[in-house]
Structures are given as C-alpha cells and as structure tokens.
Amino acid sequence: QVQMVESGGGLVQAGGSLRLSCVASGRTYTVRDMGWFRQAPGKEREFVATITWLGGSTRYADSVKGRFTISRDNAKNMVYLQMNSLKPEDTAVYYCAATKYSSSYTYISSSEYAYWGQGTQVTVSS
Numbered sequence: 001q002v003q004m005v006e007s008g009g010g011l012v013q014a015g016g017s018l019r020l021s022c023v024a025s026g027r028t029y030t031v032r033d034m035g036w037f038r039q040a041p042g043k044e045r046e047f048v049a050t051i052t053w054l055g056g057s058t059r060y061a062d063s064v065k066g067r068f069t070i071s072r073d074n075a076k077n078m079v080y081l082q083m084n085s086l087k088p089e090d091t092a093v094y095y096c097a098a099t100k101y102s103s104s105y106t107y108i109s110s111s112e113y114a115y116w117g118q119g120t121q122v123t124v125s126s
Contacts, residue, residue: 002026002115006096009120012086016124020081022096022117032102034072034079037110038092038122045110048094049081053102061108064090086124093119 008020024031035050049060049070058070069082079096097113107113 002028002031002098004096004098004115004117006094006117006120009094009122011123011125014086014088014124014126016086017082017084018086018122020083020094020096020120020122022079024077024079024098024115028077030100031077031098031115033099033107034070035097035099035107035113036070036079036081036094037097037113038090038094039119040089040092043092045095047108047110050106050108051079052106057104057106059106059108083122086122088124088126090122091124092122094122095119 003025006022032053036048037045038048039045047061051058051070051072067085072079096117098115100114
C-alpha cells in the first residue's frame with residue numbers, strides 16, 4: 001500500500017502564496033502520475049493539477065492556470081503545488097493523489113487515482 005501525507009496548508013491573505021507538499025511512502029514503486037484535487041465546503045471534489053510520472057507533462061484546471069505550478073521530485077517521492085496570487089475562492093481542503101499507471105494522457109478524473117492523502121486546509125481571506 002501507499003501512504004500520502006500533505007503539508008503546507010494554512011491561512012493566507014488574498015494575493016498571497018502558499019506551497020503545498022506531499023510525500024508518498026510504502027510501495028512507492030507503484031506510484032506513477034501525481035496530482036492535486038481540492039474540495040470546498042458544500043462542493044464536490046475538483047481537479048486542480050496533475051504531473052506525469054517523469055514530469056514531462058502537466059495539466060491545470062482553468063481556474064488555477066497561470067497561478068499554480070505543480071512539480072515533483074521522484075527521488076524524494078514528493079509532489080508540490082506552488083500557489084500564487086491566491087483568491088478567496090481557492091479556499092478548500094487540498095488533497096494529493098497518485099495513479100498506478102502513466103501514459104501520454106494527463107488524468108484529471110479522481111477515479112483514475114488510486115492513492116490519496118488526508119488533505120490539508122487552505123484558507124484565503126479577503
């Protein structure tokens with residue numbers, strides 16, 4: 001099994017920045033693509049960003065494009081989400097996730113992800 005633990009969430013003012021980190025442990029040799037999702041109160045979980053296994057491709061939700069950057073360090077089994085120009089509507093619990101497979105396609109559906117963290121709260125005040 002694979003365990004994933006997020007960190008770096010917190011309270012920030014609008015326009016500020018946060019960097020989320022997520023470390024995978026356990027059977028990390030099964031981890032392939034990695035991504036971030038978020039869930040705001042009363043809303044469904046939504047895709048934020050994903051990065052392929054070797055980091056060659058990334059994809060972002062339109063709502064965060066140009067403000068968020070996803071990256072990974074396979075040697076450390078980590079994925080990061082740099083969030084700049086934060087807005088109150090970015091307030092949510094952020095989850096990191098990983099797939100068991102990789103291809104030229106970038107996965108944006110939560111059903112494609114086998115491993116999930118517990119989430120970290122990000123709150124952006126206006």
